[in-house]
Amino acid sequence: MAKHILSCTVNGEPVEVLVQPYVTLLDALREDIGLTGPKEGCGTGDCGACTVHVDGKVVASCLMLAMQARGRKIRTIEGLASADTTLHPLQDAFVRHGVPQCGFCIPGVLMAAAALLEENPRPSEEEIRYGIAGNLCRCTGYTKMVTAISEAAGALASQRSAR
Amino acid sequence: MSTMKTTRDVKGVGVSIPRPDGPEKVTGRVQYVADIQPKGLLHAKLLRSPHAHAKIVSIDTSAARALPGVRAVLTAKDIPHLKKKAPTRAHAVLAIDRAVFMGQPVAAVAADELAIAEEALDLIKVEYQVLPASIDPLKAMLPGAPPVADAGTEADTSEALAHSAVAIAKSEAPAKAVNISQQARLQRGDPAKGFAESDHVLEKTYRVPMVHQGYLEAHAVLAEWDRNGLLTLWASTQGSFNTRSEVADVLGIPENQIRVIPVECGGGFGGKIRALCEPITAVLAQVTRRPVRYVMTRREELQAGMPAPQVIIKLKTGVKRDGTLMALDAETVIDSGAFSGAVLAVSAVFLGSMYKWPSFDIRGFEVLTHKPSVAAYRAPVAPQTIFAIESHMEQIARDLDLDSVEFRMRHLIQEGDPMVNGQPWQSNGAKQVLSRIAEHPHWKTRKQWVAAAGKNGKRRGVGLALGGWLGGLQPTGATVRLNPDGSLAVLTGQVDIAGTNISLAQIAASAYGVDTDLVRITTGDTDVAPMTGLSAGSKTIYTVGAAVLQAAEDARRQTFEIAAKELEASIHDLELVDGKVTVRGMPDKGITLAAIGKKGNLYMSKTPPVLGKANPAFTQQAPGFAAQLARLEVDPDTGEVTLQDFVIVQDVGKAINPLGVEGQMQGGAVQSLGMALTEGLLFDDSGRLTNPSLLDYRKLTAADLPNLETIIVEVPAPAGPFGARGVGEPPIIPAPAAIANAIQNATGARLTELPMSPERIALALVNGKH
Numbered sequence: 049m050a051k052h053i054l055s056c057t058v059n060g061e062p063v064e065v066l067v068q069p070y071v072t073l074l075d076a077l078r079e080d081i082g083l084t085g086p087k088e089g090c091g092t093g094d095c096g097a098c099t100v101h102v103d104g105k106v107v108a109s110c111l112m113l114a115m116q117a118r119g120r121k122i123r124t125i126e127g128l129a130s131a132d133t134t135l136h137p138l139q140d141a142f143v144r145h146g147v148p149q150c151g152f153c154i155p156g157v158l159m160a161a162a163a164l165l166e167e168n169p170r171p172s173e174e175e176i177r178y179g180i181a182g183n184l185c186r187c188t189g190y191t192k193m194v195t196a197i198s199e200a201a202g203a204l205a206s207q208r209s210a211r
Numbered sequence: 212m213s214t215m216k217t218t219r220d221v222k223g224v225g226v227s228i229p230r231p232d233g234p235e236k237v238t239g240r241v242q243y244v245a246d247i248q249p250k251g252l253l254h255a256k257l258l259r260s261p262h263a264h265a266k267i268v269s270i271d272t273s274a275a276r277a278l279p280g281v282r283a284v285l286t287a288k289d290i291p292h293l294k295k296k297a298p299t300r301a302h303a304v305l306a307i308d309r310a311v312f313m314g315q316p317v318a319a320v321a322a323d324e325l326a327i328a329e330e331a332l333d334l335i336k337v338e339y340q341v342l343p344a345s346i347d348p349l350k351a352m353l354p355g356a357p358p359v360a361d362a363g364t365e366a367d368t369s370e371a372l373a374h375s376a377v378a379i380a381k382s383e384a385p386a387k388a389v390n391i392s393q394q395a396r397l398q399r400g401d402p403a404k405g406f407a408e409s410d411h412v413l414e415k416t417y418r419v420p421m422v423h424q425g426y427l428e429a430h431a432v433l434a435e436w437d438r439n440g441l442l443t444l445w446a447s448t449q450g451s452f453n454t455r456s457e458v459a460d461v462l463g464i465p466e467n468q469i470r471v472i473p474v475e476c477g478g479g480f481g482g483k484i485r486a487l488c489e490p491i492t493a494v495l496a497q498v499t500r501r502p503v504r505y506v507m508t509r510r511e512e513l514q515a516g517m518p519a520p521q522v523i524i525k526l527k528t529g530v531k532r533d534g535t536l537m538a539l540d541a542e543t544v545i546d547s548g549a550f551s552g553a554v555l556a557v558s559a560v561f562l563g564s565m566y567k568w569p570s571f572d573i574r575g576f577e578v579l580t581h582k583p584s585v586a587a588y589r590a591p592v593a594p595q596t597i598f599a600i601e602s603h604m605e606q607i608a609r610d611l612d613l614d615s616v617e618f619r620m621r622h623l624i625q626e627g628d629p630m631v632n633g634q635p636w637q638s639n640g641a642k643q644v645l646s647r648i649a650e651h652p653h654w655k656t657r658k659q660w661v662a663a664a665g666k667n668g669k670r671r672g673v674g675l676a677l678g679g680w681l682g683g684l685q686p687t688g689a690t691v692r693l694n695p696d697g698s699l700a701v702l703t704g705q706v707d708i709a710g711t712n713i714s715l716a717q718i719a720a721s722a723y724g725v726d727t728d729l730v731r732i733t734t735g736d737t738d739v740a741p742m743t744g745l746s747a748g749s750k751t752i753y754t755v756g757a758a759v760l761q762a763a764e765d766a767r768r769q770t771f772e773i774a775a776k777e778l779e780a781s782i783h784d785l786e787l788v789d790g791k792v793t794v795r796g797m798p799d800k801g802i803t804l805a806a807i808g809k810k811g812n813l814y815m816s817k818t819p820p821v822l823g824k825a826n827p828a829f830t831q832q833a834p835g836f837a838a839q840l841a842r843l844e845v846d847p848d849t850g851e852v853t854l855q856d857f858v859i860v861q862d863v864g865k866a867i868n869p870l871g872v873e874g875q876m877q878g879g880a881v882q883s884l885g886m887a888l889t890e891g892l893l894f895d896d897s898g899r900l901t902n903p904s905l906l907d908y909r910k911l912t913a914a915d916l917p918n919l920e921t922i923i924v925e926v927p928a929p930a931g932p933f934g935a936r937g938v939g940e941p942p943i944i945p946a947p948a949a950i951a952n953a954i955q956n957a958t959g960a961r962l963t964e965l966p967m968s969p970e971r972i973a974l975a976l977v978n979g980k981h
Contacts, residue, residue: 070326084246085239087477089427090509094905097427125239135234143233146870149709149878151236152427152477158237173918181914184905186425186478187709189877190913 056117058083059127067114073107074098076114077124085125085155089184096183099156100124106163108182125155128162137203138162141196149187157183161197169205173198222728223721224933227870230713231731244431244447244474245506252433253282255495255505256328257488258318258335259515260310263581263898264344264357267308267337270318274334280327282499284335285319290494292463296361300517300550300584301461301486304494310339311359311549312583313898314515321495321503344581346898348521348546351390351580358389359549359579367552392551393577397559397631400570402529405538409529413607417524417599418964419947420891421546423516424588425882425910428477429507430516432489434496442493443470449479449706450745455737457486462493472736473706480882481587482517484747485552513903517586518892520553521546522595526562526603534613536622539563539571541599545592547577550584554591556632561596563631565641565679566604566622573631581898587747590680590940594883594947598965601676601948606961615952616649619677639834640862640926645677647924648838648860660842661956669844669853672957678944679836682937683748686828688741689758691719691766693821695812697790697804699723699766701732703755704740709875709939711751714867715759718752718932722763723770723823724787725804741826749937752867753833756932758825766823770807773818777802833928837861837941839880841953850973852888852954857946858920864928864936872938877919879942885911887947891966 051066058081065080077083077100086109089097093108100109101123129136135143138161148154157180164171164179171179176197177190185193222228235241272284287293287305297303306317318335322328345351345359406412433445442464448454451471459466476483488505496503507516522545529538541562547553555575563571608615623645624630626638648654657673664671692700701719705711716730723730734740743755767787774792775782778800786795793801811820842856859876866872889909893901902908927934947965955961960975 090905092904139237142237143229146229146874148233148236149874150476150478151241154236155239177913181912184910186427187878188874189881189919190916191877191919192874
């Protein structure tokens with residue numbers, strides 16, 4: 049099959065790659081664009097490990113065809129922090145609270161949590177739990193994750209009010 | 212073995228320190244096998260049997276071979292050293308003439324692209340003759356059941372030895388029925404007399420289905436051969452040396468021609484101990500002379516991974532009216548799937564050993580069926596066994612109107628009491644964790660909390676359970692090197708599947724006498740690391756931690772010997788403070804660690820470089836106990852359970868890194884809460900898995916759970932590093948029983964089959980008229 053040109057914005061940079069028309073956005077990101085932060089845990093949209101943002105909305109990138117992302121803005125875990133050398137407050141809280149164990153679900157959880165906080169800067173515990181309910185984690189039992197997200201929400205909110 | 216009881220005055224053991232690879236994990240930079248993309252990479256796919264039991268009449272691969280982009284198509288005929296009567300799943304690389312479970316690999320393809328490999332699978336024509344299958348383990352045990360193994364296949368007990376080191380008598384008589392692959396019987400006293408003298412006899416059968424370990428990263432491996440015939444495997448494994456041995460054995464090549472590089476493991480929980488897809492991927496790489504990567508899909512994982520066995524326990528107990536234990540009779544059937552390898556012994560030990568039964572007769576059977584063969588899953592068979600005995604103990608207390616904690620406490624073992632196999636219990640904190648959880652406000656106020664159930668019609672219940680794990684042992688090695696800048700480099704081969712490396716660094720720091728910030732730990736591959744065992748059996752900190760501790764002490768001794776010479780002082784007068792070895796009471800007379808490190812690497816220097824080493828073997832286990840408490844609500848109309856609170860109390864001996872210990876306690880508990888409430892691989896009568904997706908195989912999400920409270924108890928293990936015991940497995944053990952006990956407290960219904968789904972609970976309420 050002939051490859052198509054996919055032009056889109058990934059983590060703020062314009063990207064143009066040739067992709068097969070049948071590949072998913074996840075496969076295009078991982079195999080063609082070289083961003084392996086998003087993971088495939090199931091390939092059927094059930095586990096959330098492939099979560100990215102498309103135009104600011106949470107998307108299971110294993111369920112979206114790459115060509116559907118044409119002209120759109122994609123953000124992956126690699127683009128969550130504002131600079132390569134710093135951590136996003138969510139990432140920082142995850143590290144300090146010892147959230148990552150095997151780490152495989154973490155990029156997806158962080159992207160889901162980041163989208164949640166953009167929509168709802170001060171979520172309750174229940175809202176956090178529902179916000180990451182599409183992300184399966186088998187190591188942590190979620191408790192430290194919820195604590196870290198709640199703490200990062202506070203840090204982000206005070207950053208905003210200081211501005 | 213040397214074990215230190217006191218910590219030096221450094222930032223080391225006992226402090227919560229975030230793992231140093233955290234930033235790599237939260238930025239998506241950590242590489243798992245599927246993230247590695249060498250030049251010339253080929254993608255592998257396996258054609259799997261659509262039948263649980265079928266004769267393979269013929270395979271035609273010609274159309275698949277002709278597809279452009281296909282580099283290899285293999286069947287069993289192309290791998291001459293494959294033998295029938297495969298002793299393990301790994302040895303059955305491809306089915307030879309018979310498929311024995313649905314999903315068993317029959318042919319393998321390597322192609323330029325994954326999509327081409329998938330297309331090639333569709334072009335392979337296999338003619339099967341479907342044979343009758345044994346699916347239900349109880350039916351599979353009966354004479355005349357369709358046989359699973361080729362005649363002459365032997366039981367595989369290596370996993371049992373790796374996990375629990377439980378000695379158990381071999382069966383006294385050879386198996387008569389065709390599908391019984393292991394059996395054991397343990398007896399003490401006169402159970403018949405005990406039952407005759409009992410006032411209360413309780414008999415129930417407990418059932419737990421096959422469950423999947425559920426690691427988020429499916430099995431994955433990358434294989435490449437160089438032109439000297441050296442095979443390199445980048446593997447997602449819980450033990451690189453074990454993977455090397457197994458692949459060498461299966462493929463018939465020397466171990467020194469294989470290098471296993473343990474890549475970051477995206478979860479294992481016992482499911483990545485044994486080789487699975489490594490051998491076939493290695494063969495594909497050999498015939499194509501290209502790097503080949505194989506990553507299982509989630510569907511393949513669920514259909515043809517290596518889940519935990521189905522367990523059926525028929526348990527009968529006899530006690531006096533006052534709760535005096537008299538007799539226990541049990542029959543455990545463990546469905547091992549198509550190959551032997553379940554840990555039969557664990558079930559017998561925990562059924563009869565946790566409480567002091569004066570007489571017992573415990574019989575265990577491992578049964579083969581035409582289903583995927585099983586592997587370990589975090590304290591293999593313990594949650595299933597404890598579900599039975601701890602449900603039973605609660606029921607006895609309830610029937611006799613005894614306080615359920617006092618009843619347990621009265622009969623609970625302690626150090627020195629004999630287990631069912633006659634071995635004495637080692638030092639443990641069983642009593643401490645049980646009394647600690649009984650002090651919890653949620654337990655003390657349970658009657659008020661239950662009585663205060665809301666107006667929504669939901670019923671409230673509180674339940675608890677106790678569980679333990681003996682802990683594994685395996686020899687291991689470690690080195691500790693002093694760098695020219697005064698920092699330490701620790702090398703082991705231990706795969707860090709849970710955040711253990713930071714704890715090992717803390718042990719090295721405290722044993723040597725520097726802050727943990729100055730210790731860097733590396734997991735080496737099989738070419739460079741000291742021989743190291745599995746990351747399994749809750750033994751990484753207990754055994755590798757001990758090796759690191761001894762190696763760090765050795766390095767400290769060498770450091771002091773050099774300092775003594777340099778300072779012209781007695782080694783006994785030296786101390787190490789703030790990175791400097793000084794003569795006690797003379798702080799100006801000293802030499803920095805950096806200076807000692809530099810001398811070890813100077814051209815023409817006469818000072819040897821400091822290299823501490825230790826390679827201990829172990830004999831003494833350190834059992835770990837956990838007690839868990841659940842507060843929940845049950846909707847009597849729908850059977851839906853809402854977990855309100857969950858408390859985990861665990862004896863960890865010494866929490867080397869409390870942050871990591873809490874993470875283990877919480878994660879382990881949630882895995883078995885899933886086992887309790889939602890999880891189960893559901894096979895139909897033909898052996899087909901009916902729920903092969905994560906939508907239908909339902910794991911618990913954040914929205915299903917409350918915050919989990921963790922309470923760490925520290926009863927030092929005599930031989931553990933700084934008193935530490937195994938942490939990983941105990942927290943997965945008690946939850947199903949705790950939930951069942953809470954559901955009974957709420958509704959009066961005693962659930963004996965997992966998962967305790969809304970349907971099962973609602974039916975129990977209707978049928979039992981509770």
